[in-house]
Amino acid sequence: MVDDMLLWDQDRANYIRGQLSDGVSREIGINGHDSNSTGTYSQNNAMLSKGNWGTPGRGRRTSLKSDMAAGSSNSGGVSQTVVIDTSSDIPWVQCLPCPSPQCHLQKDQFYDPRRSSTYAPISCGSPACVQLGTSYSNGCSSSQQCQYTVTYGDGTATTGTYVTDRVTLGPNIVVPNFRFGCSHAVRGFFSDQTAGTLALGGGSQSLLAQTARTFGNAFSYCVPSPSASGFLSMGGPTIATSFFGRTPLIQNPRNPTFYLVRLQAITVARIRLNVPPVVFYAGSVMDSSMIITRLPPTAYRALRSAFRSAMSMYPMTAPRPDLDTCYDFLRFPTVRVPQISLVFDGGAVVQLDRASVMLDSCLAFAANPSDSVVGFIGNVQQQTYEVLYDVGGRSVGFRGGAC
Numbered sequence: 015m016v017d018d019m020l021l022w023d024q025d026r027a028n029y030i031r032g033q034l035s036d037g038v039s040r041e042i043g044i045n046g047h048d049s050n051s052t053g054t055y056s057q058n059n060a061m062l063s064k065g066n067w068g069t070p071g072r073g074r075r076t077s078l079k080s081d082m083a084a085g086s087s088n089s090g091g092v093s094q095t096v097v098i099d100t101s102s103d104i105p106w107v108q109c110l111p112c113p114s115p116q117c118h119l120q121k122d123q124f125y126d127p128r129r130s131s132t133y134a135p136i137s138c139g140s141p142a143c144v145q146l147g148t149s150y151s152n153g154c155s156s157s158q159q160c161q162y163t164v165t166y167g168d169g170t171a172t173t174g175t176y177v178t179d180r181v182t183l184g185p186n187i188v189v190p191n192f193r194f195g196c197s198h199a200v201r202g203f204f205s206d207q208t209a210g211t212l213a214l215g216g217g218s219q220s221l222l223a224q225t226a227r228t229f230g231n232a233f234s235y236c237v238p239s240p241s242a243s244g245f246l247s248m249g250g251p252t253i254a255t256s257f258f259g260r261t262p263l264i265q266n267p268r269n270p271t272f273y274l275v276r277l278q279a280i281t282v283a284r285i286r287l288n289v290p291p292v293v294f295y296a297g298s299v300m301d302s303s304m305i306i307t308r309l310p311p312t313a314y315r316a317l318r319s320a321f322r323s324a325m326s327m328y329p330m331t332a333p334r335p336d337l338d339t340c341y342d343f344l345r346f347p348t349v350r351v352p353q354i355s356l357v358f359d360g361g362a363v364v365q366l367d368r369a370s371v372m373l374d375s376c377l378a379f380a381a382n383p384s385d386s387v388v389g390f391i392g393n394v395q396q397q398t399y400e401v402l403y404d405v406g407g408r409s410v411g412f413r414g415g416a417c
Contacts, residue, residue, distance in 0.1 A: 029167025106195030170202030258411030259362030
């Protein structure tokens with residue numbers, strides 16, 4: 015299972031790098047807080063959230079209960095579990111009619127647009143349909159309804175009708191006329207634990223762009239540890255932003271989907287590695303779905319050397335895909351792992367505990383192909399931190415111990 019996740023992680027990294035290098039924006043693949051928040055939880059290192067799609071009133075009325083971690087919205091509609099993805103722009107869920115094998119199995123009840131009084135297909139030629147562009151447009155149906163398609167980096171895909179409906183993501187996160195893909199067919203493997211994707215990228219079709227005027231051009235989330243619950247907050251946090259360490263947000267105007275930051279240094283056991291800041295100049299994508307952090311090889315070699323030195327009392331085992339520093343802890347009732355800290359431009363520091371340093375008894379970092387290509391800050395390293403994407407303020411913030 016972990017090996018498969020790491021291979022998927024590598025494919026995702028390669029695909030995002032390709033999108034950043036050619037400047038073309040396409041969808042990428044896999045998977046008590048303020049009133050503008052909803053619960054999240056982690057499963058197989060994907061961050062999931064729940065929301066209600068639609069408004070009962072069309073056809074037979076159904077009584078459905080939302081089991082969002084932040085509390086039930088009691089808004090009606092059908093509860094859907096979706097993957098939170100900060101590196102994609104087109105939200106979508108599976109919709110009826112959706113026969114197997116065209117659609118993948120899912121544990122949630124399928125969203126049925128015929129039973130929602132607020133559902134409406136988007137017409138061809140409308141500004142919303144034109145905005146899909148050549149990357150996501152799939153032409154028109156015989157009834158002149160806008161069709162979308164998304165092809166992911168691992169070969170999976172979704173296609174269907176581009177629509178609007180009322181979506182409730184939390185007690186006070188109600189989005190009327192929300193534009194999303196109503197998927198009638200998929201290709202490849204998708205988890206049966208999810209119904210689709212909640213896209214939070216920087217493009218004009220994402221949840222962030224659609225709610226910027228209502229909630230502000232910002233959002234935050236906390237990636238929980240496996241035994242805890244996290245959250246997604248639209249509009250950013252309610253606590254003072256002075257509690258956050260900040261680093262500048264970097265976006266490419268030709269491809270605003272991706273959010274980049276820049277590391278300045280790394281410390282191991284409070285000792286700063288001998289790595290010049292210029293090594294990190296290519297930047298790192300902040301990504302909710304990437305699993306491990308990927309560093310310039312110069313920085314990774316220094317980190318690996320310092321980490322192995324601090325862990326020399328433990329026997330090493332065979333490497334895993336992308337993870338070359340693995341250990342056998344079976345004979346050790348207590349394992350001491352050196353603290354690693356990521357230091358960002360602007361002075362923000364993310365201190366990592368053991369769960370954020372190791373994955374399946376391996377150092378949860380890998381090397382990029384070269385120092386000149388973009389890296390990634392994975393969600394293993396983001397655990398328990400509230401990560402604030404203040405797009406309007408052009409910064410990313412970090413607050414430890416948030417979930």
